Amino acid sequence: MSTDRETTRFVRSWLEEGVTALPDRVLDAVLDQVPATPQRRRFWSAWRPNQMNLYAKLLAGAAAVLLVAVVGYQFLPGRGLDSGGPTVAPSPTSAALLARGTFKLYGADVDLNATGGGDSVTGTMTVSHEDGDFSVDLKCSRTTEDGVILIAGDITDSASPHARKGARELIVLKPGSPVYASFDSEGRAGGDVMPAASCPALLEQVIDTGTQTVIGPNGLEPIDGTVELAP
Amino acid sequence: MDTDLVIRAQRGDEEAFASLAVAVGDRLHAVSHRILRDIDLAEDATQQALLAIWRDLPKLRDPARFDAWSYRLLVHACYAEGRRTRQWAPNLRILPVDESVGPDASGSVADRDQLERGFRRLSIDHRAVVVLHHYLDLPLEEVAETLGVPIGTVRSRLHYAMRGLRAALDADARPARQEAVK
Numbered sequence A: 001m002s003t004d005r006e007t008t009r010f011v012r013s014w015l016e017e018g019v020t021a022l023p024d025r026v027l028d029a030v031l032d033q034v035p036a037t038p039q040r041r042r043f044w045s046a047w048r049p050n051q052m053n054l055y056a057k058l059l060a061g062a063a064a065v066l067l068v069a070v071v072g073y074q075f076l077p078g079r080g081l082d083s084g085g086p087t088v089a090p091s092p093t094s095a096a097l098l099a100r101g102t103f104k105l106y107g108a109d110v111d112l113n114a115t116g117g118g119d120s121v122t123g124t125m126t127v128s129h130e131d132g133d134f135s136v137d138l139k140c141s142r143t144t145e146d147g148v149i150l151i152a153g154d155i156t157d158s159a160s161p162h163a164r165k166g167a168r169e170l171i172v173l174k175p176g177s178p179v180y181a182s183f184d185s186e187g188r189a190g191g192d193v194m195p196a197a198s199c200p201a202l203l204e205q206v207i208d209t210g211t212q213t214v215i216g217p218n219g220l221e222p223i224d225g226t227v228e229l230a231p
Numbered sequence B: 001m002d003t004d005l006v007i008r009a010q011r012g013d014e015e016a017f018a019s020l021a022v023a024v025g026d027r028l029h030a031v032s033h034r035i036l037r038d039i040d041l042a043e044d045a046t047q048q049a050l051l052a053i054w055r056d057l058p059k060l061r062d063p064a065r066f067d068a069w070s071y072r073l074l075v076h077a078c079y080a081e082g083r084r085t086r087q088w089a090p091n092l093r094i095l096p097v098d099e100s101v102g103p104d105a106s107g108s109v110a111d112r113d114q115l116e117r118g119f120r121r122l123s124i125d126h127r128a129v130v131v132l133h134h135y136l137d138l139p140l141e142e143v144a145e146t147l148g149v150p151i152g153t154v155r156s157r158l159h160y161a162m163r164g165l166r167a168a169l170d171a172d173a174r175p176a177r178q179e180a181v182k
Helices: A004-016 A024-036 A054-074 A199-209 B003-010 B014-036 B039-059 B063-085 B109-120 B124-135 B140-147 B151-181
Strands: A097-105 A108-117 A120-128 A134-143 A149-158 A168-174 A180-185 A224-229
Touching: A004 B109, A004 B124, A004 B151, A024 B014, A024 B039, A097 A120, A097 A149, A097 A180, A108 A134, A120 A149, A134 A199, A149 A199, A168 A199, A199 B063, B003 B014, B003 B039, B003 B063, B014 B039, B014 B063, B014 B124, B039 B063, B063 B124, B063 B140, B109 B151, B124 B140, B124 B151, B140 B151
Parallel strands: none
Antiparallel strands: A097 A108, A097 A224, A108 A120, A120 A134, A134 A149, A149 A168, A168 A180
């Protein structure tokens, strides 16, 4: 029987074999596509104060003065926040619908109910399948430029070999008629969604790779049922 | 990596990116080939990773972390290729470990073939850890950071991957030994 050290040495030696040079044609193909491939920029980087020109600074200053004036007006006697008169408590507003429905996907019955958006999603998804059921506490969402909605959360309960309790689960919904959808588990052996540091990081990773937003045999499939999606 | 080159490419300098791509292309391709074990898939994965690097460079907050970040995008691209082709085994399968002769220390063709088959049985999760640690010599902490998983997960994956490779070598070597006894 080989020892761990022998195996490690052998694996290291074996990994040294094989190609090490990227063919020029591949590099050329990349560089040919660069001019037509726009870079993605963060919102905040475009709006950092030190990048503002004088005109933008003046506008921002005027907006700040206006804001102070409006807020101050609310505090005048008989106005707004501290009028001393009867107050009306803000009525609880129902969080905005993100996705709600009951449908079949990949042979499983899915019950989805999510409100909110971004990093503040509330809701659950339960998946019932002959291999085992699981539930997901939904936490975050993203919407791609072409309107595909991705929602993820923590698997809180699972009797399914496809969904490990404690891992994150992801559902992707493409609006249309019919709605297309797919789901996958983070870090599932042989799966395609790599583990990520957080719920939003998981979704951004999936959007970056683009693998979950493609219609096809291994991607999005039409659902059987109904789902109401955020406009 | 030359951080000045990275910063220029972040700002949209295509010539800087071309220099960057030349500088990292071979290394990325060597890694993708070792993870995917297929030259065509590796070329596609490397191409996609390089384009993703260009596209997302402005999002990289710390140019000094370029290397780890680029490996992360490369592993994502390897996942995508794996998904596209669906050539992967669904789970890591550990073959039974039995008493047998070990791998030829000199690395015979038969041993390399056995190792190849054992490696192909691993999921991309496990392959990536083995390649980043044993080929790139990244410490486990850096492997964890690169893949965005806890260090414990990396240790666990490495343990099971190496155990699987060792079992493959041992199990596949056994018939050869028995054959030799006859």
